[in-house]
Amino acid sequence: MGSVGKNRLHKLPVLNQDAQRLAPEDVRAFNANSVLNCIRRFGPVARIDLSRRTGLTPATVSACCRQLEELHLVEQAGIGGSRGGRRPVLFQLSRTHFFALSVDIGVSETVALAVDLSGSVCARLTAPTPKGVAAEGTPSLSVPGEAAGQGPGGLGPRQAVQLAVDLLGRLRAQLPPQAVTLGVVVTVPGPVDYETGTVLFSPNLPGWEGVPLRPWLRDALGLPCWIENDANAAAWAERWLGVGRETDNLLFVLVDAGVGSGLVADGELYRGARGTAGELGHITVDMEGPRCNCGNYGCLEAVAAPIGLVPQAVREIRKGHPSRMAEIVQGRLEAIDPDVLLAAAVQRDPLAVSLLQKAGRYIGIGVAAMINLFNPQLIVIGGRFPTAFPDLFPAIAATAQARAFQALAGGAKIVPSSLGPDAVALGGAALVLRRFFQQAPGSTGGAGLDGSAALADKATPFH
Ligand SMILES: [Zn+2]
Numbered sequence: 001m002g003s004v005g006k007n008r009l010h011k012l013p014v015l016n017q018d019a020q021r022l023a024p025e026d027v028r029a030f031n032a033n034s035v036l037n038c039i040r041r042f043g044p045v046a047r048i049d050l051s052r053r054t055g056l057t058p059a060t061v062s063a064c065c066r067q068l069e070e071l072h073l074v075e076q077a078g079i080g081g082s083r084g085g086r087r088p089v090l091f092q093l094s095r096t097h098f099f100a101l102s103v104d105i106g107v108s109e110t111v112a113l114a115v116d117l118s119g120s121v122c123a124r125l126t127a128p129t130p131k132g133v134a135a136e137g138t139p140s141l142s143v144p145g146e147a148a149g150q151g152p153g154g155l156g157p158r159q160a161v162q163l164a165v166d167l168l169g170r171l172r173a174q175l176p177p178q179a180v181t182l183g184v185v186v187t188v189p190g191p192v193d194y195e196t197g198t199v200l201f202s203p204n205l206p207g208w209e210g211v212p213l214r215p216w217l218r219d220a221l222g223l224p225c226w227i228e229n230d231a232n233a234a235a236w237a238e239r240w241l242g243v244g245r246e247t248d249n250l251l252f253v254l255v256d257a258g259v260g261s262g263l264v265a266d267g268e269l270y271r272g273a274r275g276t277a278g279e280l281g282h283i284t285v286d287m288e289g290p291r292c293n294c295g296n297y298g299c300l301e302a303v304a305a306p307i308g309l310v311p312q313a314v315r316e317i318r319k320g321h322p323s324r325m326a327e328i329v330q331g332r333l334e335a336i337d338p339d340v341l342l343a344a345a346v347q348r349d350p351l352a353v354s355l356l357q358k359a360g361r362y363i364g365i366g367v368a369a370m371i372n373l374f375n376p377q378l379i380v381i382g383g384r385f386p387t388a389f390p391d392l393f394p395a396i397a398a399t400a401q402a403r404a405f406q407a408l409a410g411g412a413k414i415v416p417s418s419l420g421p422d423a424v425a426l427g428g429a430a431l432v433l434r435r436f437f438q439q440a441p442g443s444t445g446g447a448g449l450d451g452s453a454a455l456a457d458k459a460t461p462f463h
Contacts, residue, residue: 028067031056035064036073037437039091040117044077046088065091072097072178073117073440093117099175100436101184101223102428103164104230105129106384107204107257107307108339110160111422112167114175115429117436119241123174124422125167132156132207154207157199161213165220182436183224185428186217187233189258191276197227200276203293204258204307226431230254231278232269233427234417235262238380240430242418251367251376252417253280254383254424255392257307257338258293259300259363262427263374280366281305304362306338306385309355313341316351324349338385345389353391360392364399371404371412382417383424390416 022030034054039045042053051061068074068091077092095116104111106129114123132155164186172181190202197214217225235252238244248267254260259281263270271277281301282294289298290308302308314333317323324344329335344352367379379400386392397414404412417423 028063031060032064032067033437033440035061036068036440039068039074040093040437043074043092044080044090045092046080046090048088050091095120096176097178098180098182098436100182100429100432101168101171102233102425102432103167103184103186104233104422104425104428105160105164105186105188105205106230106424107189108337110163110167111425112164112171113422113425113429114171115426115433117433119426119430119433121422121426123171125170127163127167129205130156130159130163132159156205156207157211157213161216161220164217168221181223183226183432184217184221185226185228185233185431186213187228187230187424187428188213189230189256189260191274191279192227192229194227194271194275199227200274201294203282203301228428228431229260229262229271229275229278230256230424231260231262231280232271233262233425233431234382234419234423235264235380235427236269236434237419237423237427237430238382238417239264239267240434241426242423243380243415244378247378249374249376250378250380251370251374252380252382252423253363253367253370253396255305255359255363255381255385255396256383257305259305259366261370263370263376265374280363280370283366283369285362285365300362300366304359306341306356306359309341309359310336310338313351313355321351323351325352342385342388345391356385356389356392357395360395361399364396365403367396367400367414368403368405371400376412379412379414380417381414382419384421386416387421 035050035056038050038053042049047058047061047065051058054061065074072094074091075094077090080088080090095118098117099114099122102113108129110127110129112125113121115121168184188199188202188208189204190208191200192198193200197212199208199211199213202208214225214227231252231254234254235250238250238252239247244250244264248264250264252262254262261278261280263278282292282296282299284296284298285300286298286303290302290311291297292299292302293307313323313325314336317326317333324347325336325340326333328340328343341352341355345356371379381393381396393416400414419426
């Protein structure tokens with residue numbers, strides 16, 4: 001049980017001599033955080049491997065594991081295989097005490113999740129997203145300080161917040177009695193201002209201009225809460241839990257009723273100066289194209305996202321083109337929406353399939369532009385539409401590969417999302433987890449996030 005050998009010190013990103021002035025409890029918290037993050041990334045894992053990966057001595061690792069067990073952050077996960085000596089105890093993240101919550105307010109559906117420290121889903125609830133139409137028997141809305149119909153935003157956002165609060169209450173009731181809720185991230189399909197916690201607007205959800213969503217949620221929930229753009233959350237989900245775990249530069253293309261993208265650059269979400277980076281759906285692809293819900297003309301979303309294809313579908317059916325879509329809405333063509341288009345495509349309706357294939361080609365052109373601009377290692381295509389209608393993926397990927405600057409496209413891999421239709425909601429929960437793992441235990445900030453930057457033992461001299 002010696003200290004870290006001097007020959008290994010050069011490999012450790014040991015803090016400079018200021019580290020010697022840290023209080024012992026800070027060093028202990030830093031080390032525990034490093035061990036915790038190492039268990040998060042590599043668990044179930046034995047103490048000897050934790051020691052090897054963090055550079056901490058076995059004695060320090062054992063003390064950290066004891067401390068983390070007492071805090072209910074990690075648990076023993078059985079016995080590993082022998083490598084010559086006694087068979088080692090394995091450690092993994094605790095599944096029973098700490099939970100992250102998220103609500104994804106989508107254009108048509110709202111999804112609420114509770115996940116444990118490992119990111120596994122423990123409880124899931126869904127409901128249609130309120131559209132701001134007051135139904136008979138609608139419960140009174142309890143958005144603090146705001147009477148229904150007044151203040152920023154319309155009725156839709158207030159109903160959506162009420163629904164989120166209701167779903168979160170029901171989720172928490174399903175968790176074990178000792179459960180600690182770490183926080184909530186609520187995602188929306190539009191750009192958000194992170195400083196004020198305001199939804200700037202949502203092109204496809206009417207009434208969401210300047211909605212102070214985070215203050216509303218904080219008052220209603222009494223929990224730490226944050227808001228996030230949907231595509232950003234999905235990008236973070238792949239980075240933390242999915243196919244992007246080993247990738248520092250990835251692009252997530254979210255295809256729902258509209259199209260958006262989220263960018264992870266150098267391991268962090270890239271949100272831009274005001275949080276609106278990655279609005280892939282609103283690049284112009286047709287100078288003389290139709291008006292978009294954002295107010296511009298000829299946006300990718302208006303020309304070829306599912307929400308922009310609906311008027312084209314209706315026009316074709318009115319011209320006499322037979323389609324399953326007309327049957328689904330029983331002839332009420334005004335009721336055709338992106339969900340009807342998707343349902344018909346899944347049933348192989350030729351008109352719906354050809355429209356979504358066109359969508360794939362246009363989205364592929366947008367992805368090619370993103371490849372040229374940002375040079376991601378990995379492009380992940382996900383969201384409800386590619387999940388339910390897998391033909392969309394090859395249409396997007398082939399066009400993006402063919403049209404991107406070849407030197408860049410050659411090194412970029414395009415893959416389908418590994419997280420299915422809940423990628424956005426998982427990303428919200430993963431953002432809560434990331435904040436927690438940066439801080440717990442103690443308050444040593446972001447150091448040790450990747451489990452590789454352990455402070456050396458107290459006994460180890462700093463050089
Ligand atoms: Zn637009």
